[in-house]
Amino acid sequence: MWVTSSLTNALTPTAVALGNFDGIHLGHQEVIRPILHRIKSQEEVKSLLSYPLSVNAETQQVSSSDRPEHIYSTVVTFNPHPQEFFTGKKRSLLTPLDEKVKQLQSLGVEQLVRVPFTKDLAALSPQDFVEKILIQQLCCQEISVGENFCFGKQRCGTAKDLKAIAAGFGIPVTIVPIHARAGDRISSSAIRQALEHGDLPCAKELLGRPYTLTGTVVKGQQLGRTIGFPTANIAVPPEKFLPSKGVYAVQVFIQDGDNCQGVMNIGNRPTINGTHPSVEVYLFDWSGDLYGKTLTVQLEKFLRPEQKFASLDELKAQIQFDCTAAKEVLQGNTK
Missing domain, CATH: 2.40.30.30 (Riboflavin kinase-like)
Incomplete structure (x- = not known):
């Protein structure tokens, strides 16, 4: 899987699942699932990834002109976590980077883009985020998010706003409902709480592993x-x-x-x-x-x-x- 923290180094065009995805739990997997349908076979993936990449030393831009046209299933997350950026407090992770990569690979995701969360990024309006990050940088062709996804300056953009903005560029957006088990929402916080209480069966049920x-x-x-x-x-x-x-x-x-x-x-x-x-x-x-x-x-x-x-x-x-x-x-x- 291609992993990058540079938007200019991302393989494009992309089908994007947006979120923080700590844990890659069953709810996260439902958000990621819609972007995976473009993978036809493991043989196709191996063939595509076998093409050599050249990188311009000055721009760090990946050149793949000889690569067949392909839309890369891409998880886009943020580093550091926005909450960590604003509070200055370190967050413990259910899935540190190596574990996250392993779990995403097992699902069939081809690329992980860890967008640096900076003051400039935090100041982008929802419209600018879609245009500058998703369209101009990632050449996004479709998007999947959870229904509680928020983005843009002061988290003012909702999943419905994302769908409306993207529609103006002809980009479809899948909004995935919040998933629950036994009436309780599947979330990273619920998994942490279960682990804090030694409730491994509950954590396993929410994680799916x-x-x-x-x-x-x-x-x-x-x-x-x-x-x-x-x-x-x-x-x-x-x-x-x-x-x-x-x-x-x-x-x-x-x-x-x-x-x-x-x-x-x-x-x-x-x-x-x-x-x-x-x-x-x-x-x-x-x-x-x-x-x-x-x-x-x-x-x-x-x-x-x-x-x-x-x-x-x-x-x-x-x-x-x-x-x-x-x-x-x-x-x-x-x-």
Whole structure:
């Protein structure tokens, strides 16, 4: 998938899904779906993407004159998130960039354009945003947005306004209704709330997949090996949203293709007076060097909240109990 933060580097013409899309949850997928119908086959995509691109060193403009005419399914999002831009407060993300790219690729999206959100962009009127960004820069041929999409200066433009403005240029706009599960709106906020309460089934239902943490194994204090439970300390991206502190039953996918089961602890490790949150995984029936490898941890069940024990012996006994509980959960999931 082509990923760019430069509008002049975007592959055009485009069919655009507009939004922030943190999580790529089921609601987001419905907004993205209308722009995917232009992909005829994987063979066509491979053929198109095999054409060499030349880039002008001065303008950074991609030249693709020899490429067959093709409308690129394109997700357009903003960096930083507009809310982060206006408040100055960092936002935690359900899907940092690498995860977002992976999820979009799995849907069949061909391009991700991360439009830099600046003071000048924020000042554009809805009309100017459509003309200058969508039409002049992205050569947009069709657009899809959620019904609650707002844009332009002070968020004064609505999805209906977008449809009316685009109609003046002959560009069709699909407005996707808000999707719900069990009467509740599917949203990134609802997923965060579920994860904060350890409600993994709810988060999974809204996402359409289990929640995962991905990171590189780094050296920790190596306390686990002294009590018989060596753990892999995972450095997840600092912007990644972490669920409730505590212990989880997990499936683990290792960089080289192996996968296994285990228990994961998220928290400050109060028993040893830890002060910084960490993500540690103990893998069942595993031996080998994991340092430097990337692990993707799939959260299956929240077992218990973080707690402080009076001694390392008590901690060891509890970890053994956690392992037994996790194995029962994970074996049940595979039946």
